Amino acid sequence: MEIYDHIVVGAGSAGCAVAARLSEDPARRVLLVEAGGGDRVLASRAPAGFSELIDSARDWGYLTEPEPGLDGRRIPEPRGRLLGGCSAMNAMLWIRGSHLDYDGWDLPGWSWEEVLPTFLRMEDHLLRDDAHGHGGPMRVRRLRDPDPVARAFVESSAAAGIARTEDLSGPDLDGVSLAPTTTSGGRRWSTVRGYLDGARRRPNLTVVTGALVHRVVIEGGRAVGVELERRGTVRRVGARREVILSAGAFNTPHLLQLSGVGDAEHLRDIGVEPLVDNPAVGAHLQEHPFTFCNYELREPWLGLSDAARPQHVLRWLLTGRGKLASNVAEALAHVRTLPDLPAPDMQLVHAPVFFWENGKAEHPRPAFAIAQSYWTPASRGTVRAVSRDPRRLPAVQLNLLTERADLEAMVRGIRLTREIVAQGPLADMVSVEITPGPDVRTGEELERWVRRTCLNTYHPAGTARMxxxxxGVLDARLRVHGVAGLRVADASALPRITRANTNAPAILVGERCADFVREDERAGAAVRAPQLVAGA
Incomplete structure (x- = not known):
């Protein structure tokens, strides 16, 4: 049996960071296991192509259970199944979140003041000041060729009273600007580029793709390895020190449940022996609801409607410039939909292209979208294994808009979007509102439309929270309650979802996890007695 010091499960946003940082010590043998394949595909490298990865072989293909708050619809929840995970298939927005998020968790080591040095270490930011990091692994840039329609969105937002800002990444989020993106030279800058490319040259780091982890092997209250399947062969790999789950907000709780950590009654129902009874595993799922207002453009404006033409593809291949270099979500406005809120509760996302059905739908004429992503939802969902078979995806129930306050916030966001479009340069560029459409005006009509069309922002979090x-499932140092030698490092660890696109917070968790491993080993605290036992 192969034995490593550390096994990291999942080479996504956080997993690449954990593995790269731990492997900086040449005395550690680190195994990074990824279920998917490589990221050497045009749709991942070319920023504008990311929607082509959705519902492809590089997407886990999650579809929620019928959603009671969304007229019983089952909605897709894309999750990256490739090196880089969702950092290799997202819209590349770099937002850290509000200080209220981190301070509000009230966890030792996680206040804004305490996490800021880690953010600075992570970043190579376009803004060259003391509030941003320089020389870190994650490059943060603005697009070199933003579309004129995106610039018009910024101007119209300012005309609507939204303050211009140079920095949208936090902790002060208010304002409108062209988006800060994880792109460089017109190409996506995922955690593979930032962390893994350099680390893979180290002889003490092994990266295995195409390997599905079945479970964490737990013996005597301690994680001692994983059981994985690759090319039809199931084998066990050992871990001398720790196993770290970085499989994401759906797959991490699923693996915990298959390993015997979760609600004991539920585990017995699916034929898994409960080792640690913790109903919080797979509970508390949070997600940002997402709606889309689309507008048809007047001539001569084109937006990104012709981005797939050969001349644009050739220009990108040769120079890294042009329409394929767009991250699509080219401009952002962070707003408060109620005046007395302590921080923005909504992100308005401008895309200079028609966007519907996760980018799969088409419109016959040039158009643009402004999406509403609600940052502080009250609704909560679940992730629950449906079988002991690791190949069967767990059941995901987002429960979006089951709290009325969330629905009301979405309506406010749509009304604010219409105010922006009605003034400034956008007012002269629009010929007609496509969605929701001119016939959807009253509060009741908007609520019905939201329930019929609302999706998610691809930001699931909280399912193995601190x-x-x-x-919770974890202590403040990301250790799983009741199991020694087992940690979690991904967005499932967030106690509450951040006012942010969750890529930067997920990488933060990965960086912090590596710090905690090293610190605890120095303190002799890596091995702990179990705190929870299985229910009788």
Whole structure:
């Protein structure tokens, strides 16, 4: 049996960071396991192509259970199944979140003041000041060739009273600007580029793709390895020190459940022996609801409607410039939909192209979209294994808009979007509102439309959250309650979802996890007695 010091499960946003940082010590043998394949595909490298990855072989293909708040619809929840994970198939927005997010968790080591040095270490930011990092692994740039329609969105937002800002990444989020993006030279800059490319040259780091982890092997209250399948062969790999789950907000709780960590009654129902009874595993799922207002453009404006033409593809291949270099979500406005809120509760995302059905739908004429992503939802969902078979995806229930306050916020966001479009340069560029459409005006009509069309922002979080035993799955150092030698490092660890696109917070968790591993080993605290036991 192969034995490593550390096994990291999932080479996504956080997993690449964890593995790269731990492997900086040449005395550690680190194994990074990824279920998917490589990221050497045009749709990942060319920023504008990311929607082509959705519902492809590089997407886990999650579809929620019928959503009670969305007229019973089942909606897709794309998750990256390739090196880089969702950092290799997202819209490349770099937002850290509000200081209220981190301070509000009230966890030792996670206040804004405490996480800021890690953010600075992560970044190579376009803004050259003390509030941003320089020389870090994650490059943050603005697009070199933003579309004129995106610039018009910024101007119209300012005309509507939204303050211009140079920095949207936090902790002060208010304002409108062209988007900060994880792109460089017109190409996507995922965690593969930032962390893994350099680290893979180290002899003490092994990266295995196409390997599905079945479970974490837990013996005597300690994680001692994983069981994985590759090319039809199931084998066990050992871990001398720790196993770290970085499989994402759906796959991490699923693996915990298959490993015997979760609600004991549920585990017995699916034929898994409960080792640690913790109903918080797979609970508390949070996601940002997402709606889309689309507008048809007057001539001569084209937006990105012709981005797939050969001349644009050739220009990108030769120079890294042009329409294929667009991250699509080219401009952002962070707004408060109620005046007395302590921080923005919504992100308005401008795309100079018609965007519907996760980018799969088409419109016959040039158009642009402004999407509403609600940052502080009250609704909560679940992730639950449906079988002991690791090849069967768990059941995901987002429960979007089951709290009325969330629905009301979405309506406010649409009304604000219409105010922006009605003035400034956008007012002269628009010929007609496509969605929701001119006939959807009253509050009741908008609510019905939102329930019929609302999707998610691809930001699931909180399903293995930090918190006290019973309320959470992890302690503040990302250790799984009740199991020694097992940690979680991904967005599932967030106690509450951030006012942010979750890529930067997920990488933060990965960086912090590597810090905690090293610090705890120095303190002799890596091995702990179990705190929870399986229910009788």
């Amino acid at each position: 918190g006290e035993p019973g309320e």
